[in-house]
Amino acid sequence: MEQCACVERELDKVLQKFLTYGQHCERSLEELLHYVGQLRAELASAETGSPYAVQDGVELLGSSDPPVSASQSAGIMIRCTWPDLHFDHLVKMVAAKVFHSLQGTPLSATLSLVMSQCCRKIKDTVQKLASDHKDIHSSVSRVGKAIDRNFDSEICGVVSDAVWDAREQQQQILQMAIVEHLYQQGMLSVAEELCQESTLNVDLDFKQPFLELNRILEALHEQDLGPALEWAVSHRQRLLELNSSLEFKLHRLHFIRLLAGGPAKQLEALSYARHFQPFARLHQREIQVMMGSLVYLRLGLEKSPYCHLLDSSHWAEICETFTRDACSLLGLSVESPLSVSFASGCVALPVLMNIKAVIEQRQCTGVWNHKDELPIEIELGMKCWYHSVFACPILRQQTSDSNPPIKLICGHVISRDALNKLINGGKLKCPYCPMEQNPADGKRIIF
Amino acid sequence: MAVQESAAQLSMTLKVQEYPTLKVPYETLNKRFRAAQKNIDRETSHVTMVVAELEKTLSGCPAVDSVVSLLDGVVEKLSVLKRKAVESIQAEDESAKLCKRRIEHLKEHSSDQPAAASVWKRKRMDRMMVEHLLRCGYYNTAVKLARQSGIEDLVNIEMFLTAKEVEESLERRETATCLAWCHDNKSRLRKMKTCKKALQPSRREPAGRGAPGHGHAGLPARHAHLPVQAPESGVRLHRLPWFFLLLTLCILSDLLDPARWRMLIQQFRYDNYRLHQLGNNSVFTLTLQAGLSAIKTPQCYKEDGSSKSPDCPVCSRSLNKLAQPLPMAHCANSRLVCKISGDVMNENNPPMMLPNGYVYGYNSLLSIRQDDKVVCPRTKEVFHFSQAEKVYIM
Numbered sequence: 001m002e003q004c005a006c007v008e009r010e011l012d013k014v015l016q017k018f019l020t021y022g023q024h025c026e027r028s029l030e031e032l033l034h035y036v037g038q039l040r041a042e043l044a045s046a047e048t049g050s051p052y053a054v055q056d057g058v059e060l061l062g063s064s065d066p067p068v069s070a071s072q073s074a075g076i077m078i079r080c081t082w083p084d085l086h087f088d089h090l091v092k093m094v095a096a097k098v099f100h101s102l103q104g105t106p107l108s109a110t111l112s113l114v115m116s117q118c119c120r121k122i123k124d125t126v127q128k129l130a131s132d133h134k135d136i137h138s139s140v141s142r143v144g145k146a147i148d149r150n151f152d153s154e155i156c157g158v159v160s161d162a163v164w165d166a167r168e169q170q171q172q173i174l175q176m177a178i179v180e181h182l183y184q185q186g187m188l189s190v191a192e193e194l195c196q197e198s199t200l201n202v203d204l205d206f207k208q209p210f211l212e213l214n215r216i217l218e219a220l221h222e223q224d225l226g227p228a229l230e231w232a233v234s235h236r237q238r239l240l241e242l243n244s245s246l247e248f249k250l251h252r253l254h255f256i257r258l259l260a261g262g263p264a265k266q267l268e269a270l271s272y273a274r275h276f277q278p279f280a281r282l283h284q285r286e287i288q289v290m291m292g293s294l295v296y297l298r299l300g301l302e303k304s305p306y307c308h309l310l311d312s313s314h315w316a317e318i319c320e321t322f323t324r325d326a327c328s329l330l331g332l333s334v335e336s337p338l339s340v341s342f343a344s345g346c347v348a349l350p351v352l353m354n355i356k357a358v359i360e361q362r363q364c365t366g367v368w369n370h371k372d373e374l375p376i377e378i379e380l381g382m383k384c385w386y387h388s389v390f391a392c393p394i395l396r397q398q399t400s401d402s403n404p405p406i407k408l409i410c411g412h413v414i415s416r417d418a419l420n421k422l423i424n425g426g427k428l429k430c431p432y433c434p435m436e437q438n439p440a441d442g443k444r445i446i447f
Numbered sequence: 448m449a450v451q452e453s454a455a456q457l458s459m460t461l462k463v464q465e466y467p468t469l470k471v472p473y474e475t476l477n478k479r480f481r482a483a484q485k486n487i488d489r490e491t492s493h494v495t496m497v498v499a500e501l502e503k504t505l506s507g508c509p510a511v512d513s514v515v516s517l518l519d520g521v522v523e524k525l526s527v528l529k530r531k532a533v534e535s536i537q538a539e540d541e542s543a544k545l546c547k548r549r550i551e552h553l554k555e556h557s558s559d560q561p562a563a564a565s566v567w568k569r570k571r572m573d574r575m576m577v578e579h580l581l582r583c584g585y586y587n588t589a590v591k592l593a594r595q596s597g598i599e600d601l602v603n604i605e606m607f608l609t610a611k612e613v614e615e616s617l618e619r620r621e622t623a624t625c626l627a628w629c630h631d632n633k634s635r636l637r638k639m640k641t642c643k644k645a646l647q648p649s650r651r652e653p654a655g656r657g658a659p660g661h662g663h664a665g666l667p668a669r670h671a672h673l674p675v676q677a678p679e680s681g682v683r684l685h686r687l688p689w690f691f692l693l694l695t696l697c698i699l700s701d702l703l704d705p706a707r708w709r710m711l712i713q714q715f716r717y718d719n720y721r722l723h724q725l726g727n728n729s730v731f732t733l734t735l736q737a738g739l740s741a742i743k744t745p746q747c748y749k750e751d752g753s754s755k756s757p758d759c760p761v762c763s764r765s766l767n768k769l770a771q772p773l774p775m776a777h778c779a780n781s782r783l784v785c786k787i788s789g790d791v792m793n794e795n796n797p798p799m800m801l802p803n804g805y806v807y808g809y810n811s812l813l814s815i816r817q818d819d820k821v822v823c824p825r826t827k828e829v830f831h832f833s834q835a836e837k838v839y840i841m
Contacts, residue, residue, distance in 0.1 A: 001458055001557050007469065008550045015543050022536040029529040033522065040518045043511055107514055112505050115514065119498045119505070122521065126491045126528065133487050140480050143546070144473050151466040153724055155733050164732065170769060171583070174732075177765040178576065187595055194580070194588040335449055337760030342572050342731070343450035345738025350459040352737055374777045378741040381451035382791060386759035387746040389778040393841040398778055400745055407800060411839045432841065445804045445838065447783055 003150035010143040017136045024132070028125055039118060043111075155349065156356050175200055181338035183210040186217065209330050213323075220319050225254050228322060235329060244325045248279040248286075249318055255290055256309050263298050270294070340384070348378045388447035394418040394431060406442040410435045413445065448565060457556045457564075464571075464730050467578070468549055471603045471723050476542035483535030490528035497524050548600055574598050579731035581607040603723075610719050617712050625715060635722055739770040744778075753825065758789065781840050787811035787824055799835040803828050806838060 107115070164170040175198045182191035183202075188211065195202055216227045232239060232247040239246055251272075258269040276287050289306070296304035327334050355376050390405045391398050392415035399405045399415045407413050412432045414422075419442055422428055428439045452460075501517040555567050573596040580589035586608065593599045609628075616624035629636060720727060739761055746754035747761040748771070755762040761770050783792040785808030792798040796808040805823055812821055812835055819832050 001454075001554070003458070003462055004550055004554045008547070008554070011543060011547050011550060015540070015547065018536060018540045018543060022533070022540070025532050025536065026529070029525060029532070033525050033529070036518060036522050036525065040515060040522065043515045043518065107505070107509050107511055112509075115505050116502060119502045122498050122525070123495055126494050126525075129532070130484075130487050130491045133484055137480065137484070140477060144470075144477065147466070147469045147473055150462065151469065152463050153466050153470070154726060155463055155730065164736075164769070164772075173765050173768050174735075175583070177769065178580075180765060182592075187592070190588060190592045190595060193591050194585060197585040197588050198583075331757055333449075333758050337763040337766050338735075339572060340449050340760045341735055341738040341742065341766060342575070343448065343452065343568065343738070344741050345734035345736070346460045346464070346571075347450060347452055347456055348737040348741040349734055350456070350463045353463055373775050374740055377777050377779050380741060381449070383449045383451070384742065385782050385784050385791060386742070386756040386762070386789075387744045387754065388783045388786075388792075389744060390781045390783070390840070391778050393781075396779060398745070407804075407836075407838050411837055413838050413840055432839070443800075443804055445800050445806050447786070447798075447806050 006150050007143065007146045010139070010146045014136070014139045014143055017139055021132060021136060025129055028129065032122060032125055036118065036122070039114070152353070156353055172198075172200070176202075177338050180206070181336040183207060184332065184336040186210075186214050188214055213326050216326075217319060217322065220315070220322060223257075223315060225250055228318075229254075231326075238329055239325060242325060242328055244321075244328075245279075245283065246321055246325050248276075248283050249321060251275045251279075252286065252290065253314055253318055256314070259290075259293060259297065259301055260310055262300070266294070266297055269297075344378070344380050344384065347380060348374075351376060351378055390415075390447060392418050394421075404444050405447070407445045408435075409437045409441050416442075416444075448568070452568070454557050461553060461556060464575070464734065465553060467603065467723075467725050467730065468553070468574070468601065469546065471606055471725075472542060472546045472549060474723055476539065476546060479535070479538045479542050483532075483539050486531045486535050487528070490524070490531050494521070494524045494528055497521050545600065552601055570596060570598055570601075574602055575729070575731035575734065577602045577604075579729040582729050584611075586611060606719075606723060610716065613715060613719075614712050617708060617715065620708060632722060636718070639718070639721060735769075736773055739766060740773045741776050743770050743773060743775045745775065754786075756789070783840060785811045787815065798838050798840065800838050801828075801830050802834050803830075807835075809835075 164174065175194065179191050179194050179200060179202060182188075182194065183206075191202075194200070212231075216231055219225075219227045229247070229250050232250055236247060255269060255272055255276075258265045258272060261268075273291070276283075276290075280287060290309070293301060293304065293306035293309060296306060301307060301310055324334055333340075352374065359375070389398060390413070392403075392405070394414055395418050397403075397415065397417075403415050403417050405413050406416050406419050408419075408428075408430050410430050410433050412430055414431070419428065419439060422431065423439050426439075427436055428442075429436050497517070497520045501514070501521060504513060504517060552570075555563065556571075558564050558567065573592060577589045577593045577596075577598065580586075580592065581602075581604065589602075589607075590604060593602050593604060613624050613628050616622075717727060726733075742759065743761045746756075747759060747767060749755075760766050783798055783806075784790070785792050785796065785798075786805075787807055788811045790796055790808055790810065792806075792808045796810045798806045799809050799812055800806045801821070801823055803823055803826055805825055812832065815821055815824075816832050820829055821832055821835070822829050
């Protein structure tokens with residue numbers, strides 16, 4: 001969490017800087033353009049010889065009648081946004097002097113001065129813009145450094161060489177595993193696309209149940225209970241073996257939907273209630289609740305104590321129940337094997353990297369030379385205990401076919417190697433209880 | 448979810464897995480920043496040049512009309528500067544905002560609501576899968592998956608699509624796109640010291656086969672590495688004595704060898720990864736390997752297949768083959784699971800040994816007991832319930 005916060009802080013600074021720089025850049029360039037535009041307009045009007053006067057300069061003009069356009073452009077000059085007061089005076093002087101300039105005549109000295117000041121201003125502004133932008137670079141590179149500091153740029157593999165790269169077949173198998181996962185997740189179009197791109201052939205037998213499941217689920221998402229009911233009825237026997245109440249729940253949902261239709265649907269609802277008969281024994285209470293709600297049909301179910309029946313979460317629940325039961329019937333777990341493996345990898349990866357770093361730091365690389373086993377235990381939680389593992393309490397090693405667990409007469413279990421080590425003069429003393437026994441009496445057990 | 452991941456564990460995993468998620472858009476940001484700086488510098492120098500010219504004119508005795516025309520030029524250059532500056536800043540801002548969006552997504556891993564956390568985990572797997580599919584070259588699938596999962600912003604699709612274009616052009620024995628890519632990234636490639644790589648495409652050009660012919664215009668110096676210059680193929684060769692001709696043919700055939708092209712594509716791919724600071728293997732592959740190892744036990748690979756568990760991922764068909772070369776999980780402590788029910792065997796469900804040596808949980812034996820007899824599910828032998836002995840596991 002801290003890592004993200006660190007990078008985010010730097011990013012926010014950069015974003016802020018971009019914002020202010022962008023605004024500043026646009027504004028100052030706008031101003032510059034505006035000002036230069038004004039200057040140019042003024043020069044152009046001077047060029048065409050049209051006289052104009054400024055308030056102070058009218059006296060200078062003598063008796064000529066200044067045309068409207070001239071006073072307008074003079075007015076604009078006065079209203080020039082350049083905040084330099086001294087400059088304003090200059091402008092007024094210029095406006096007066098310009099009146100005297102005729103087409104083709106050289107630029108007057110004051111106007112020249114104005115122009116060179118303008119040039120300097122332009123140069124300063126644009127150069128400042130360029131250097132301001134350069135200043136943002138340090139903030140940008142700080143973001144990169146924050147990322148480098150807080151996240152690991154290299155993941156070491158569990159095995160040192162690219163064990164899946166070398167064999168083309170392994171890649172194909174991996175693609176197959178991904179396809180199976182996509183089917184199980186219900187992403188059928190993506191799975192099809194992958195099959196096409198990787199030229200894999202998936203058996204129709206494999207695909208079929210998923211296609212059917214997906215079809216039913218899609219119908220359920222659109223609140224169509226028909227396909228699901230069909231499926232439940234056809235698999236009724238096996239669902240009962242699983243103690244699943246799917247069929248009842250489907251009927252119930254249909255009944256509730258009829259109820260929501262109001263008093264007009266009363267007869268239909270009543271006749272539908274006959275479907276509950278086979279479930280009377282198991283779901284008596286729930287059937288009573290639903291029958292009771294009929295009383296409020298005219299009033300409207302929403303205002304009755306039975307309004308909870310109309311809860312939309314029932315629909316989400318039915319999808320889940322269906323998925324769970326269907327997967328059990330198909331012999332699949334709800335989570336695809338790939339998901340479980342990936343999730344366990346997410347837990348294992350940082351642990352393994354830590355231990356590798358520690359090993360390298362302490363320079364005891366001998367610890368992980370036993371390539372057949374990971375160097376450290378990964379805690380995945382009890383739900384991931386799929387197989388029995390017996391670790392001999394004496395040798396702290398997993399038992400195997402060559403070194404199986406042996407039950408002693410007293411009931412304690414140790415590995416065969418440990419047993420052999422404990423033999424003393426043909427007799428064996430159990431390490432946990434002081435019972436002496438014959439080594440041959442130990443019985444091999446199988447978990 | 449089968450695997451329990453606490454918030455602290457998620458945080459640790461984030462540190463290990465998400466470097467590419469953030470670094471790639473950062474590199475784009477960096478690149479756009481440099482481009483913006485270059486644009487601004489260039490336009491600024493244009494403006495400065497025009498203004499200097501104006502100043503020079505002013506220092507003499509200029510006519511108004513010449514000043515006006517110069518001013519026009521200044522206005523024009525300023526407008527161009529404004530436009531370019533605004534465009535460049537917009538591009539930089541966009542990149543920075545993309546980085547921000549990704550960081551915000553990553554922060555959601557620590558959400559309090561379990562539903563949000565599981566959605567995040569599902570998206571994480573989809574993100575890694577998309578990257579893996581892109582690396583394998585299955586671009587359409589990757590794009591489709593990204594779209595369906597709503598993670599298009601969070602995966603580096605553009606980077607791979609750009610690389611795809613280069614690779615496809617190399618497959619067609621055209622070097623123009625690749626050379627353009629080298630030029631585009633030349634500063635960073637130079638830092639990586641891969642000048643050797645940049646040389647190779649140009650060596651293809653003189654072969655004159657399938658090359659568009661104009662890609663190498665700016666790199667004459669590198670041609671010197673060839674023993675025989677053959678720019679306008681036919682002409683020089685005529686003047687060579689016959690043994691030089693043979694030599695040329697040998698060299699040319701070596702250059703035209705498809706294996707060399709494949710090697711080039713491979714080298715481009717790896718250099719592209721290094722440029723963006725990605726490893727050669729996808730995060731998905733490495734995570735999967737670690738995960739399979741953490742679950743793998745010897746029982747998944749018993750020859751008679753008797754100890755396969757239907758829930759165990761490593762026992763499933765495809766993953767079983769994949770996990771074969773990987774190391775096994777390390778278990779320092781025993782954990783026992785009843786073969787009948789899949790429940791844990793501990794003091795609440797003590798392990799009981801039948802006379803044939805097979806061990807089951809007490810509760811399971813109770814459930815399969817009929818008339819005080821039990822049938823061992825694995826050997827089908829029938830025993831008395833009382834014959835089951837308790838075993839003690841330390």
